Amino acid sequence: MTDAIRAQDLxxxxxxxxxxxxxxxxxxxxGITALLGPSGSGKSTVLRMxxxxxxxxxxxxxxxxxxxTHRKAQERRVGMVFQHYALFRHMTVWENIAxxxxxxxxxxxxQRKRADELLSLVQLTPFAExxxxxxxxxxxxxxxxxRALAPRPKVLLLDEPFGALDARxxxxxxxxxxxxxxxxxxxxxxxxxxxxxxxxxxxxVIVMHEGRIEQxxxxxxxxxxxxxxFVASFVGAVNVLKGLVIGxxxxxxxxxxxxxxxxxxxxxxHAYVRPxxxxxxxxxxxxxxxxxxxxxxxxxGWIAKxxxxxxxxxxxxxxxxxxxxxxxxxxxxxxxxxxxxKVFEPGGIPASDELAAS
Amino acid sequence: MSVHAExxxxxxxxxxxxxxxxRVLLVLAALFYVSVLLLAPIAGIxxxxxxxxxxxxxxxxxxxxxxxxxxxxxxxxxxTVIVTTFFGVLTAWVLARHKFFGRQALNALxxxxxxxxxxxxxxxxxxxxxxGGWFEPFFAARGxxxxxxxxxxxxxxxxxxxPFVIREVAPILQELGTDDEEAAMTLGASSFQTFRRVxxxxxxxxxxxxxxxxxxxALGEIGAVLIVSGALQGQTETAxxxxxxxxxxxxxxxxxxxxxxxxxxSIVLLIGIEMYKNRKSLKETK
Numbered sequence: 001m002t003d004a005i006r007a008q009d010l011x012x013x014x015x016x017x018x019x020x021x022x023x024x025x026x027x028x029x030x031g032i033t034a035l036l037g038p039s040g041s042g043k044s045t046v047l048r049m050x051x052x053x054x055x056x057x058x059x060x061x062x063x064x065x066x067x068x069t070h071r072k073a074q075e076r077r078v079g080m081v082f083q084h085y086a087l088f089r090h091m092t093v094w095e096n097i098a099x100x101x102x103x104x105x106x107x108x109x110x111q112r113k114r115a116d117e118l119l120s121l122v123q124l125t126p127f128a129e130x131x132x133x134x135x136x137x138x139x140x141x142x143x144x145x146x147r148a149l150a151p152r153p154k155v156l157l158l159d160e161p162f163g164a165l166d167a168r169x170x171x172x173x174x175x176x177x178x179x180x181x182x183x184x185x186x187x188x189x190x191x192x193x194x195x196x197x198x199x200x201x202x203x204x205v206i207v208m209h210e211g212r213i214e215q216x217x218x219x220x221x222x223x224x225x226x227x228x229x230f231v232a233s234f235v236g237a238v239n240v241l242k243g244l245v246i247g248x249x250x251x252x253x254x255x256x257x258x259x260x261x262x263x264x265x266x267x268x269x270h271a272y273v274r275p276x277x278x279x280x281x282x283x284x285x286x287x288x289x290x291x292x293x294x295x296x297x298x299x300x301g302w303i304a305k306x307x308x309x310x311x312x313x314x315x316x317x318x319x320x321x322x323x324x325x326x327x328x329x330x331x332x333x334x335x336x337x338x339x340x341x342k343v344f345e346p347g348g349i350p351a352s353d354e355l356a357a358s
Numbered sequence: 359m360s361v362h363a364e365x366x367x368x369x370x371x372x373x374x375x376x377x378x379x380x381r382v383l384l385v386l387a388a389l390f391y392v393s394v395l396l397l398a399p400i401a402g403i404x405x406x407x408x409x410x411x412x413x414x415x416x417x418x419x420x421x422x423x424x425x426x427x428x429x430x431x432x433x434x435x436x437x438t439v440i441v442t443t444f445f446g447v448l449t450a451w452v453l454a455r456h457k458f459f460g461r462q463a464l465n466a467l468x469x470x471x472x473x474x475x476x477x478x479x480x481x482x483x484x485x486x487x488x489x490g491g492w493f494e495p496f497f498a499a500r501g502x503x504x505x506x507x508x509x510x511x512x513x514x515x516x517x518x519x520x521p522f523v524i525r526e527v528a529p530i531l532q533e534l535g536t537d538d539e540e541a542a543m544t545l546g547a548s549s550f551q552t553f554r555r556v557x558x559x560x561x562x563x564x565x566x567x568x569x570x571x572x573x574x575x576a577l578g579e580i581g582a583v584l585i586v587s588g589a590l591q592g593q594t595e596t597a598x599x600x601x602x603x604x605x606x607x608x609x610x611x612x613x614x615x616x617x618x619x620x621x622x623x624s625i626v627l628l629i630g631i632e633m634y635k636n637r638k639s640l641k642e643t644k
Contacts, residue, residue: 053540073543080544086537090559100545103555144541151546 004029004155004187005050010059012045019045021211023059027155027204032181032188034198036222037208038234044159046208047191051157052076064154079148079186083160085140087132093143094119094128100151118146121180138169145180156188162197174201195235199223207231229344232272239278239316241271241338242346250343253312255290260343270346277339278318280306280328289335292316294328308336400625403618410611418612423592424600427616431597433508434583435576438515442572446523447565453524454531468525471518480585483514487586506588511596514582519572526568530561566631574624 003026012020020042027033035043048054050061052073060069068076087096095102097118098111106114119125122142132140141161148156161177162170178201181188192198198205199219207214207222207230215227226232233240243252248261250269263269279285280292295307295315304325306318318336328334407415418424453465471479486493487504497504504510538560542552558565580598587594591603597616604613 051540051544053543073540074546074548076544077546078544080541082537082541084537086541088538088542088556088559099542099547099555103542103545103547103551147541147545157544 002029003027006062008060011057013057018211023213025206027187027189029187030185031203032190032201033204034202035191035206036198038193041208042211043191043208047157047159051078051080077154079153079156081144081148081158081161083163085144087140087144089132092129092131096143097146097150114150118150122146137165138173156186158190160191226342232342237275239273241314243269245269253310257338257341259341268346269343272342273338275317275319279337280318280334284335285337289337292334292336294330294332294334296330297328403614406614407618414611415615418615426592427595427597427600431577434512434515435573437512438519438576439569439573441516442519442523443569447527450524450527450531454528468521471520476518476581477585479514479517480582483510483586505586506594510586511583514586515576515579518579518582519575522571523568526564527561530564534560563635570627570631573627577620577624
């Protein structure tokens with residue numbers, strides 16, 4: 001598969017602040033790629049540089065096989081969707097969608113035809129003559145998408161497109177975008193801070209943190225094989241347990257956990273364990289479990305969170321189906337088995353803050 | 359000053375459900391304040407004109423010096439509006455969109471004409487262009503008369519009208535942000551297309567209001583113009599200067615008529631914009 005968008009060694013500084021540092025990435029043709037990261041991670045700046053709205057301090061950008069680094073935004077043929085819609089409020093829905101054709105000098109018949117196509121694609125045909133202020137947030141974002149698609153862009157760039165919407169609308173629009181993408185197959189780069197959104201929509205996820213790329217991979221890789229502590233803690237909830245490395249294992253209390261072969265004996269280490277990988281039981285499990293005490297139990301519909309305390313005082317959270325959690329009550333002594341732990345050198349993130357992050 | 363055009367009419371006022379005494383008093387106070395201070399003088403002048411009668415009005419408008427005064431006033435107003443609109447939008451843009459060293463200073467400087475008495479503005483221009491002034495040799499050598507002539511009258515009027523468009527447009531630009539413009543650019547619109555089709559429509563009401571205020575002020579300016587023009591009858595006498603002379607020469611009725619005509623133009627302008635705007639924005643939002 002070829003890359004429809006490529007960036008090489010992209011850097012962007014604002015004064016002395018380095019917003020983006022040495023970002024090299026490729027966006028697969030025809031797919032949805034998510035740029036995932038917390039606010040301030042530089043993901044939007046990368047998107048804006050690709051769109052031509054921001055000049056890179058250094059580095060190069062290609063769209064298709066043409067270098068775009070020094071081209072103006074107008075010439076890049078990208079469709080861009082903004083978080084706050086950015087619809088032209090003095091134009092009707094129809095005029096908004098036709099804008100990109102109208103500024104390129106297309107005649108009215110062509111404009112009308114294309115706008116009608118897109119209106120039916122975004123299911124807003126009855127709203128053609130309305131003004132943006134008369135639409136709901138979700139409808140506005142659909143108009144914005146239609147407007148971006150009208151001039152047949154080579155790639156679609158979405159900057160937190162669902163960021164300003166309610167949870168419900170967000171979910172609807174997410175699956176709707178997925179459908180539209182299946183239909184059109186346009187290469188899309190989606191900037192988001194919402195890991196669920198990225199994992200659900202994208203075939204490729206690029207995780208950014210403090211201006212740099214932490215990891216690039218499929219949603220499965222990002223979630224199950226996090227390359228850095230940051231990815232492990234940012235994507236999905238995670239327990240962080242502090243321990244010591246002894247013979248390739250990490251030890252805390254009387255418990256040993258495999259997976260620290262890459263660290264030398266005696267050094268401190270952090271084990272990252274997903275809450276659903278914490279198995280709680282009444283009996284010891286094949287010798288690999290440790291004792292723990294139930295601190296409290298919270299039911300969240302079909303899922304229950306069990307807060308546990310290990311003998312050495314460290315806390316962790318287990319998640320399981322509510323039915324499976326029925327036997328565990330506060331103050332009860334249980335056994336826990338930690339599966340799929342990822343062990344990293346301590347650094348960067350204070351472990352205690354990451355407990356039960358969700 | 360900058361927000362009244364937007365907020366008062368576009369945001370619906372809270373409807374008062376129960377009329378308590380404090381509320382009644384507040385409303386009455388506001389009504390009294392505005393009517394006594396604004397409506398009463400206008401009513402007074404209107405009455406004076408009506409009392410003077412139609413013949414005086416005809417007589418006044420037939421006088422060549424009055425006609426010339428109007429002519430000068432309109433020339434000054436037109437040039438002032440063109441210049442303050444163009445540079446006003448430009449400056450508002452710079453203030454709202456660019457961060458640079460001296461931005462704060464520029465921002466403060468814009469209000470200077472509101473803070474300085476017009477008479478002082480006139481004097482400043484005299485110092486620059488009058489006999490022995492900094493720029494006087496340059497223009498004198500080329501035979502261009504600045505002081506006691508139209509150029510200086512236009513310069514002072516522009517000076518005084520600088521803040522209006524800027525103060526109306528800059529906050530709107532700031533509030534709008536750059537999203538719309540960036541969207542237009544990614545859609546292929548050139549900078550000019552973006553300005554004409556996206557930015558300008560977004561700021562049009564603020565701009566219209568700024569232009570109206572600027573026009574009204576240009577029509578009514580007297581102090582600064584008096585200083586730099588010398589108020590030579592039939593030569594450098596504007597409509598407002600004529601009003602002044604008419605009062606001095608005890609031809610009050612004639613002065614009232616000209617004064618009322620100037621006030622009427624400004625009032626019609628402001629009300630007209632307000633009405634047109636309400637009709638338009640009603641269409642776009644409802």
